[in-house]
Amino acid sequence: MAGSEWTDKRPLSPHLQIWRWHATMAASIFHRVTGVGLYGGAFLITAWIVALGMGEGPYEFIEGLIFSLPGQILLYLWTMAVLFHFANGLRHLIWDGPGAGFDPKRASAVSVFNFAFAIFGAAAIWSAASFIGS
């Protein structure tokens, strides 16, 4: 058997269709989904800072992409992803450290809060950004 083609016989992690949708499960799934999204976003932020280092021409090109409609939508989704991953990540740290918030009712409530935090937080950040100063 060719070594590089050898496939692990151990089972993979269960995929989405295994689970019944509920708040805590959705928060867990979205923690991973937003994490993967932010992985991609980090490379876009890298492109932005590299363009800034290259000079005014490259920076204005990147700025044009950011201010285009797809750029604005992407930036808004990125903000929601950051806020969700941040809030849910903090909850993970609280689970790991103090070990609080494990009872089903609170776990569900915090999950719903984290989604609300992401949605309303992104709206608050971008409305503050467009109204306060310039």
Add this chain to the structure above:
Amino acid sequence: MPSAEFQTPTKTTRGLGSAKEGTGHYIRQRVTAIALLFLVPWFLFSVIHACKAGFAGASLWVAQPLNAVLLILTFGAAFYHMRLGMQVVIEDYINKTSTRFALLLLNTFAAIAAFAAAALSVMKIWFTAGL
């Protein structure tokens, strides 16, 4: 060697048994998370403000020594954290050994390359401004 009998000789040869570093991964994921708990709010607030004044404003912001250092720390913690996170995603869903290895390698290289590019860009802007 009590643990040896639970591993097949093939596993031992391939080095694909227990990596014995799960705790290290777990701790690093959380240490970088705690760092990002402070760095990300700073970054969000700061970068939105800095970007309002276009190229000149953004350059001036990065050129401030405190901002430059915090930016490099933010990139460092973020790229380290996301490399660890993506590693788990790859290990969870990619079963084929060759694909898994290729993606794990790509994950490490991409994260380190992007960090180098980002950190060097910050330093270039900082040093060029001479603040």
